[in-house]
Each structure stands twice: as C-alpha cells, then as structure tokens.
Amino acid sequence: MSGDFEEIYDAIVVGSGANGGVAAKELGERGLKVLVLEAGRTIDPDADLGHPVRDMTKRLYNLASRRQSYQSMHPGYWKANPDLFIDEQDNPYTTPPDRPFSWIRGRQVGGKSLTWGGITLRLSDYEFKAASRDGHEQDWPIAYADLVPYYSKLERFFQVRGDRDGLAQLPDGDYQPTIPLTPGELHLKQVVETRWPDRQLIASRGFGLPKPTAAQPWPPSSSQGSSLQAALETGNVTLQADAVVSHVIFDPTTRQATGVAYIDRLTKQQHQVSGRTVVLCASTIESVRILLHSTAKYQPHGWVDKSGLLGRFLMDHVSTATFFFIPGLPPPATPFPLSGCDSFFIPCFVNLKSQAEDFLRGYGIWGGVQRFDLPGIVRKVGAGSIGFAIAHGEVLPRYDNRVQLDAAVVDAWGIPVPHIECAWSDNEQRMLAHMHAQIDETIALAGGKPMKLTEMFRMPLVGNFVRKMEETMSFSAPPGYYIHEVGGARMGTTPTNSVVNDRNQCWDAPNLFVTDGACWPSSGWQSPTLTEMAITARACEFIATKLEQGGF
Structure with missing residues (x-):
C-alpha cells in the first residue's frame, strides 16, 4: 500500500461530476484544502468532443463486442462520444435474472455531467413531506425552505x-x-x-445548448465547464484522476473517518490518502458500494451501519x-x-x-x-x-429495492461489485x-x-x-434506464431510521458525508440533479463552518 498519508487534506471529495464539482467549489472557495478523487480518466475536449463519424464507428464496435450493452439502451448514448460511458466488461454488476437494472454510468473527469440533459427543477414540500400526506414511509428531515438559498445560488451560478x-x-x-x-x-x-x-x-x-469556444470548450452543464473549473481556479483544490476508490478508512479508537483507499486505474497500485472529512459524491450506487465495502464485514476497524438500512430503499424514476x-x-x-x-x-x-x-x-x-x-x-x-x-x-421507497455487494464477482480492480435488486x-x-x-x-x-x-x-x-x-420500452423503461437513481443511504432523524442525518453525516462517523442521490429518502418526480447539488452545497457550508470551529 503506497502513499502513507503524507498530506492531510481538509476534505476528500469522491467523484468529480455534478455533485463533486459543487462540493469542491464550495469547500475550495472557503479556503479549505480539498482533494477530488475521480475513478476515470482525464479527458480532452479536442479529442473527446465533437467527432460524430468516429463516435458511430466506436458504437458499432462496442455493441459487437458487448462492451456497452446497457449503456447503448439509453438515447443519450447515441448523441455523445461512447467513451463517456463505461466499459461494462471492466465494470460489471449483477442483478436477479428476472429483475434487470439498466445502470448507465460515466467514469471520467466530469462524470455523467458531460452527458447530462441539463434540466434543473426544484423539489417542493409535496415531495419533501409526502409521507405526512399519504402515510407511505417517512418524510425528509429537511424541508423546501432549507434548500431555497442553495437552489438560488446554484441557479444564478449556472445561469439557468x-x-x-x-x-x-x-x-x-x-x-x-x-x-x-x-x-x-x-x-x-x-x-x-x-x-x-x-x-x-x-x-x-435548465441549460441551453452549449456554444463551445476556444476559451471554453466544455458544456456549461458539465462540471469542467462550471463548478469544477471554479474549484480548481481557487488554488485550493487538487484533482486526482484514475483513482478507483475502494473504501473509506476509519480510526479504530474514535471511529471517525481518517481517509480513503483507492486503486490506480492504470497501474492497479493501491494508495491511501488522509483527510479531516470525506464527502461521497460518486453517484448513488457507487457511493453505496463504497460505504458497503467500508463496513466491518470487509475492512478491519470498518464502519458499522447500526440502522441496518444501508443499501435499502433504492429508487429510480x-x-x-x-x-x-x-x-x-x-x-x-x-x-x-x-x-x-x-x-x-x-x-x-x-x-x-x-x-x-x-x-x-x-x-x-x-x-x-x-x-x-x-x-x-x-x-x-x-x-x-x-x-x-x-x-x-415518483417511485415509492421500498425496503426490498436494494444494493448489496456480490463478493463472488469483482471489477477490473478486484473490488466486489454491486448486486442490484429493483423492481416496479x-x-x-x-x-x-x-x-x-x-x-x-x-x-x-x-x-x-x-x-x-x-x-x-x-x-x-x-x-x-x-x-x-x-x-x-413499449410500456415502461426498466429500473435504472432514466439515470435518476437515488436512495440506499437515506437521510433521516435517528440512527435507527436512516444512514445519515439531516446534515448528511453518517451516524457514528460525523466527518463522513453522503451528499449525492444516495441520501434521498424518497425520489420525487423532478429531475434530481439540481436538488442533489443544493444538498451538497448545504452540507459543504456546514463542513466548512465545523472545520473553522475546530472540527468534528
């Protein structure tokens, strides 16, 4: 294991997509030293954007070689460079034979923000407090008013x-x-x-059609064209691509998170990095996968999910x-x-x-x-x-819709893959x-x-x-197809009814945060990205304040 915690970052952000970019920006602008870990490669706008003939050739090859069977089922695949979607042979997952799940993913700097449609809708208290109205499951521990300032800040920043x-x-x-x-x-x-x-x-x-220029080749809806770019310009943010996160590391005495273990995508060498806080923005199922692989079942001194709800209540639209x-x-x-x-x-x-x-x-x-x-x-x-x-x-949160780890199947880096069970x-x-x-x-x-x-x-x-x-798709797209999956590490009011609290802190590990879609208690019907980013901005404001006051 290389990298012996030489530098202690104020925050380690896992993921560089829509949420990771916002987390890095919010923390970096407050003067914190931030490390962003991205599992995929660094991409180049000249090489990776704007080559439709080449892209069609790649698609036909990838379909013939079965490298992107699920990815190709989504319309967005046919508009973008297929390299912005994952190679399914390197990144497998499993499902029950009778319950398929179309997990659409992007592993590169910018993540799925590079193929995001750019619709930005706010949720309302019809969604946040739906359980009080109809009695199914539980309300969010936050309300619309809690997110209003962060919604507004993001809409102004993105010029929605x-x-x-x-x-x-x-x-x-x-x-x-x-x-x-x-x-x-x-x-x-x-x-x-x-x-x-x-x-x-x-x-x-939402966002209009991008108009790339030499000075700004990236779509404004991508993190490279907006939040991640602003984060890097602060001088406080370091970006590490090709870092496939395996798990979070915990102190055996305090039970707080002390860092992250990752595997170099190219060399397969293992590394560790240290941070005062860890923020998971890897995307819903990836963040749940990291949390599951961080538990005592898989790691010495690993995290204990006392609620028993980690991985439960997975939803998509x-x-x-x-x-x-x-x-x-x-x-x-x-x-x-x-x-x-x-x-x-x-x-x-x-x-x-x-x-x-x-x-x-x-x-x-x-x-x-x-x-x-x-x-x-x-x-x-x-x-x-x-x-x-x-x-x-909106899909109702159901206990039986879940993510587990399939220890019998590993990805190209030897990490157990998610086993996804989800049905309408x-x-x-x-x-x-x-x-x-x-x-x-x-x-x-x-x-x-x-x-x-x-x-x-x-x-x-x-x-x-x-x-x-x-x-x-004649009657219904299968779960996962709409790429709006949320849940699995839901937010709540007590350690027995949730995985994280109303500030996105993991119970019993208060310096470990989950701010992407994994923390959602219910799905709403709106496109989730703006709300995920607002939740992330709110959590990062809290992180910065706590660190300024001396930490967790």
Missing part, C-alpha cells in the same frame, strides 16, 4: 433559464430569461390548458416515452433546438382536480415538438411535425397506465398520432437495434 410560473408543485427559481416555446408546443399548450384548466404546459427549466406525428402541423424549415430549457414540461400530475388517480405520488411529462427531425430522404412520413413526450414519476411495484404499474392514457389523449386532442421512430424514419445501420429498444 426558465419562467416564473407560480406553481406550488414546481417552485420558481432565480432564472435567466427563458427560450420561447415552438409553434407546435404553443399549439399543444392551448390543447392541454383548454382540456384541463388546472394544468399548465410550461417552458422547461418510472418512465415511458412516446413519439408522435401531427400531420396537420407544418414542420419548421429547420428543427428548433432541444436542450434542458429548449423543451416543455407538464408538471406533476398529482393534487389536480382533473385527476382521479389510483396511485400515490405524482409525475410530470417532459417533451418537445418540432425539435428534431431527419433529412427527407430517410423520412417515411409526409409533411407534418414530430414530437415526443416522456413521462417520469403495483403503484408504479398503475401510474404507468395513467401516464399512457394521459399522453395518448393529449396527442389525439392535438390532432396527432403516436408512432414509433422506426415507423417515421428509415434506419439502415441501427434499425434493428432501435426496434428492439422500442419493444423493450
């Missing part, structure tokens, strides 16, 4: 675009001016709000996607942009007078009309506008049926009809693959 729509179920933020809806979306808005007066179709909230064609709506000469703010939302189908739901919690519909097309030579449909609607809803309950199945009915009615009222991509376009190279994907 959006409208102030005045919706209780989707709180407004501190936004830059939004991008107007397309003519097709305005048509859909009129249809929705006429048919259901208590619903609104609004402009989405339940989702379904529908493409549609509106023949009576003239298409634009050139498709409008599609991005986090160049799109629409019909937010939160819950607590609405027009809904007679037979399920708990809620969902929203994200979509676009006239935002994508293909050249006429590959179109099978005539003149008209093409759109999509993706519904994604009857509640999610009823929600899915409601989603389909609402989407189909909306499309019909707009004068359109649902169609598959393979019905609208000729796809000579990838048609069979897309057809298979459409069949798999």
